[in-house]
Amino acid sequence: xxxKINWLVIKKYEDILFLFCKGIAKIVINRPxxxxxxRVETVKEMINAINICYERKDIDVLIITGAGKQSFCSGGDQxxxxxxxxxxxxGISRLNxxxxxxxxxxxxxxxxxxxxGYAVGGGHVLxxxxxxxxxxxxxxxxxxxxxxxxxxxxxxxxxxxxxxxxKKTREMWFLCKKYTADEALKMGLINKVVPLKELEKITxxxxxxxxxxxAMALRMIKRCLNAELDGQHGLMQLAGDATLMFYLMEESIExxxxxxxxxxxxxxxxxxxx
Numbered sequence: 001x002x003x004k005i006n007w008l009v010i011k012k013y014e015d016i017l018f019l020f021c022k023g024i025a026k027i028v029i030n031r032p033x034x035x036x037x038x039r040v041e042t043v044k045e046m047i048n049a050i051n052i053c054y055e056r057k058d059i060d061v062l063i064i065t066g067a068g069k070q071s072f073c074s075g076g077d078q079x080x081x082x083x084x085x086x087x088x089x090x091g092i093s094r095l096n097x098x099x100x101x102x103x104x105x106x107x108x109x110x111x112x113x114x115x116x117g118y119a120v121g122g123g124h125v126l127x128x129x130x131x132x133x134x135x136x137x138x139x140x141x142x143x144x145x146x147x148x149x150x151x152x153x154x155x156x157x158x159x160x161x162x163x164x165x166x167k168k169t170r171e172m173w174f175l176c177k178k179y180t181a182d183e184a185l186k187m188g189l190i191n192k193v194v195p196l197k198e199l200e201k202i203t204x205x206x207x208x209x210x211x212x213x214x215a216m217a218l219r220m221i222k223r224c225l226n227a228e229l230d231g232q233h234g235l236m237q238l239a240g241d242a243t244l245m246f247y248l249m250e251e252s253i254e255x256x257x258x259x260x261x262x263x264x265x266x267x268x269x270x271x272x273x274x
Contacts, residue, residue, distance in 0.1 A: 032071070112132045
C-alpha cells in the first residue's frame with residue numbers, strides 16, 4: 001500500500017493549512033508559536049474547510065492535526081478570551097469551537113485526529129470528538145479547564161465518559177493530570193500510538209484502508225453511533241441519510257418518475273423484496 005503523498009493546497013487561510021491528495025483532506029492548525037491554540041478566526045476557518053470537505057465528492061476522509069512536532073492543539077487561546085467567550089477581530093465574544101465539534105459529528109465521512117504532541121483543554125476535546133485518534137509517542141493528553149476557569153460539559157465530558165468511563169473522566173477533570181500516549185491507549189482514549197516520524201505515514205495508511213470500504217456503509221454506521229448521544233438531532237441525521245439511501249432505490253425513482261409522467265406509480269413490483 002503506497003503511503004507517499006504530495007499535499008496540494010485546497011484553499012489558503014491565515015490560521016490553518018487546508019490540504020488534499022488522493023481523496024484525503026487535511027486541516028492543520030498552523031499556530032505553532034502558541035501550541036496551536038485556536039482563536040475565533042481559527043475556528044471560522046476550520047468550519048469553512050470542513051464544509052468544503054462535506055460538499056466535495058472527491059474527499060473520502062479528513063485528517064485534523066497541528067503544525068510542528070510539539071502540539072496537536074492547546075485549546076482556546078487565553079490571550080483572546082473575554083467575558084462570555086473568545087473575542088474575534090470584530091470584538092464579539094464567541095464559543096464557536098462548539099460549532100466545529102458539531103461539524104465533525106455531522107460530516108458523513110470519517111475524521112481522524114493525528115495527534116502530534118500536546119492535546120490539551122479544547123484541543124483534547126477536539127481529538128475526542130474525532131472518529132479515530134492516532135497519536136505519536138510524545139503526545140500528552142490533559143484537561144485543564146478548572147485551572148483556567150473553564151469546563152466542557154458537552155462532548156468534552158459526556159462523550160469522553162463513553163470512551164474512558166465515569167471515574168476516569170472525573171479524575172481527568174478534577175485533577176487536571178497529564179497522561180502519556182501509552183496511558184491514553186490503555187484507558188481507551190485513543191486508537192493507536194506510533195513513533196512521531198511514522199505518524200503521518202501510518203495515519204495515511206489508515207485513510208487508505210478506509211477508502212477501500214463502502215462509503216455508504218461508513219456513513220450509516222457513523223450516523224448510528226452518533227444517534228444515541230446526539231438526541232433528536234442525531235436521529236434526524238440518521239433519518240436524513242436513510243432518505244438519501246431510499247432516493248437511490250428504484251422504488252423511490254418510480255414515484256418521482258410517475259409524478260413527472262402524470263401517471264399512478266407502480267410500487268407493487270417492489271413489495272416482493274420486503
